Amino acid sequence: MKRSFFAILLTGLVALNACKKDDNVVIPAPVLSPATGIYVLCEGGFGGNNATLAYRNVASGVVAADFYRQQNPTQTGGLGDLANDAIIYGSKLYIVMNGSGNVTVLNASTGVLLGKVSFINGSGNKSPRFALGARGKVYVSSFDNTISIIDTTSLSITGSINVGANPEGIATYGNYLYVANSGGLNPVFDSTVSVVDLNSNLEIKKITVGLNPQKIEVNSVGDVYVSGYGNAFGTPAVPPFISVISAATNTLKTNLGAAYAYDHIRIHNDTAYLYNNYGGGDCKVINTLNNSVVRNSFITDGTVIQTSYGINIDEQNGDVYITDAINFSSPGEVTCFNRNGVKKFSFSVSPGIIPNKVLFAR
Numbered sequence: 001m002k003r004s005f006f007a008i009l010l011t012g013l014v015a016l017n018a019c020k021k022d023d024n025v026v027i028p029a030p031v032l033s034p035a036t037g038i039y040v041l042c043e044g045g046f047g048g049n050n051a052t053l054a055y056r057n058v059a060s061g062v063v064a065a066d067f068y069r070q071q072n073p074t075q076t077g078g079l080g081d082l083a084n085d086a087i088i089y090g091s092k093l094y095i096v097m098n099g100s101g102n103v104t105v106l107n108a109s110t111g112v113l114l115g116k117v118s119f120i121n122g123s124g125n126k127s128p129r130f131a132l133g134a135r136g137k138v139y140v141s142s143f144d145n146t147i148s149i150i151d152t153t154s155l156s157i158t159g160s161i162n163v164g165a166n167p168e169g170i171a172t173y174g175n176y177l178y179v180a181n182s183g184g185l186n187p188v189f190d191s192t193v194s195v196v197d198l199n200s201n202l203e204i205k206k207i208t209v210g211l212n213p214q215k216i217e218v219n220s221v222g223d224v225y226v227s228g229y230g231n232a233f234g235t236p237a238v239p240p241f242i243s244v245i246s247a248a249t250n251t252l253k254t255n256l257g258a259a260y261a262y263d264h265i266r267i268h269n270d271t272a273y274l275y276n277n278y279g280g281g282d283c284k285v286i287n288t289l290n291n292s293v294v295r296n297s298f299i300t301d302g303t304v305i306q307t308s309y310g311i312n313i314d315e316q317n318g319d320v321y322i323t324d325a326i327n328f329s330s331p332g333e334v335t336c337f338n339r340n341g342v343k344k345f346s347f348s349v350s351p352g353i354i355p356n357k358v359l360f361a362r
Contacts, residue, residue: 032315032316032362033316033362034058034316034317034362035058035314035316035360035361035362036057036058036059036361036362037055037056037057037058037360037361038055038056038058038321038334038358038359038360038361039053039054039055039067039086039088039093039357039358039359039360039361040053040054040055040056040323040334040349040352040355040357040358040359041053041083041085041086041095041355041356041357041358041359042054042083042332042349042352042353042354042355042356043082043083043084043353043354043355043356044081044082044083044352044353044354045328045329045353045354046081046082046099047081047082047099048081049077049078049080049081049099049100050078050081050351050353051078051079051080051081051082051083051097051099052065052066052067052068052078052079052083052349052351052352053066053067053068053079053083053086053095053111054066054067054349054352054355055067055111055361056334056347061345061347063347063348063349065348065349065350065351065352066078066351066352067111068106068111068113070111071106071110071111071112071113072111072112072113075113079095079097079104080097080099080100080102080104081097081098081099081100082097082098082099082100083095083096083097083098083356084096084097084098084128084129084130084356085129085130085131085356085357086131086357086359087131087132087133087138087359088108088359088360088361089133089138089152090108090133090152091107091108091109092105092106092107092108092114092152093105093106093107093108093111093359094131094133094138094150096128096129096130096131096140097128098127098128098129099125101118101119101120101125101126101127101128102116102117102118102119102120102128103116103117103119103128103131103138103140103150104116105117105155108361109361114155115155117150117155117156117157119140119142119148119157123144126142126143126144126146126148127142127143127144128140128141128142128148129141129142129143129167129168130168130169130170131170132170132171132172132177133152134172134177134198135198136152137149137150137151137152137158138150138152139170139177141163141167141168141169141170141179142167143166143167143184143185145162145163145164145165145166145167146160146161146162146163146167147160147161147163147167147170147177147179147196148160149161149201159201161177161196161201161202161203162203163179163181163194163196163203164179164181164183164190164192164194164206165181165182165183165185165186165190166181166182166183166184166185166186166190167179167180167181167182167194168180168181168182168184168213168214168215169213169214169215169216170216171216171217171218171224172198172218173218173222173224173247174222174247175197175198175199176195176196176197176198176247176250177195177196177198178193178194178195178196178216178218178224178226178245178247179193179194179195179196179216180193180213180214180215180216180226180228181193181194181206181213182212182213182214182228182229183212184212189211189212189231190212190213191208191209191210191211191212191213191228192206192207192208192209192213193206193207193209193213193216193224193226193245194206195207195250204250205250207245207250207251207252208252209226209228209241209243209245209252209255210226210228210230210238210240210241210242210243210255211228211229211230211231211238211241212228212229212230212231213226213227213228213243214227214228214229214263214264215227215228215263215264215265215266217265217266217267217272218247218267219267219270219272219288219289220269220270221270221289222246222247222248223244223245223246223247223253223288224244224245224246224247225242225243225244225265225267225272225288226242226243226244226245227240227241227242227262227263227264227265227274228240228241228243228263229263230261230263239258239261240261240262240263240276241255241256241260241261241263242255242256242260242261242262242265242274243255243256244256244291254291256291259293260274260284260286260291262274262275262276262283262284263276263277263278264276264277264311266311266312266313267288268313268315268318269318270287270288270289271285271286271287271288271294272285272286272287272288273285273298273311273313273320274286275308275311276308277307277308277309277310277325278307279307280307280308281299281304281305281306281307281308281322281324282297282298282299282305282308283297283298283299283308283311283322284296284297284298285298295341297341298320298337298341299337299341299343300340300341300342301341301342301343303335303337303343305322305324305335306324306325306326306327307324307325307326307327307328308322308323308324309323309324309325309332309354309355309356310322310323310355310356310357310358311323312357312358312359314360315360316360316362318338318339319336319337319338319339319344320336320337320338320339320341321334321335321336321337321358322334322335322337323355323356323357323358324355325353325354325355325356328353328354329353330353331348331349331350331351331352331353332348332349332350332352332353332354332355333346333347333348333349333355334346334347334349334355334358
């Protein structure tokens with residue numbers, strides 16, 4: 001009896017120890033399926049009411065240039081005015097319509113309209129800018145100095161967070177939401193990033209970065225990269241910038257130097273692609289774990305991009321998609337490169353102009 005008791009006890013201890021070891025095992029991220037389709041959002045001209053959503057079937061290569069109209073033939077008019085951003089979150093595609101003052105919500109698989117979340121109130125158009133999905137909600141920055149919280153089931157705004165002036169890009173890490181306060185509509189640009197505690201939905205501090213911040217991206221270790229325009233028309237002129245915030249302390253970690261004077265950034269697998277969306281077609285590639293330069297020129301095969309207006313990466317295979325706004329009035333193009341900067345294919349989104357975002361349907 002005693003031997004049986006001790007045998008059972010020993011077996012239990014071994015099992016408990018095995019569980020403790022398993023608690024420290026890092027569970028790998030789920031493997032993504034290859035994309036079946038590629039969405040391209042074209043913002044259109046300001047006030048032109050000519051935003052479009054294109055869709056490229058990966059298997060056939062066929063492009064539906066105005067996919068929104070195609071899939072929603074009974075809707076009056078097209079997508080609307082000035083499509084600023086789009087995300088796929090869960091089963092839905094959220095399109096931020098800055099000029100029209102709404103977030104248009106589609107079925108991410110079919111492109112069929114599910115509803116529109118209005119950003120127009122008694123004070124006028126809140127001017128929504130960028131969206132992010134987290135914790136089962138969609139957070140949207142707006143030029144009325146707020147972050148709106150959209151319930152993904154009711155498709156309604158259920159809360160609002162006060163931040164800085166004219167917020168633009170947003171990102172999350174841990175329990176925090178980081179918001180770039182541009183002050184773009186003010187006589188003097190802002191230069192701060194708001195830190196919002198997602199547990200309370202309250203701004204807890206502002207961190208000073210460069211002038212007129214625009215985009216925010218986060219790497220795997222919690223370094224928050226902020227890119228911004230500066231002020232090319234100031235006296236003296238202030239160049240674009242990249243600043244880095246530590247999410248561990250919510251303090252400014254470093255300002256990268258003149259060699260990193262880029263106003264936009266995209267990070268994937270700790271690799272950052274830096275580009276200026278109003279000048280030049282190429283981008284610089286850096287390792288965000290040590291800020292070393294991987295390549296000063298991402299494109300290695302001589303492919304020419306006239307105006308890099310957006311960069312997105314297919315997380316399944318690492319392919320890099322660069323949208324080309326050309327001259328901001330001609331139909332735009334999208335070029336896909338492998339991670340080594342070699343062109344794989346390109347396609348036009350005509351009649352769409354100013355393509356700014358690529359999304360992947362799986």
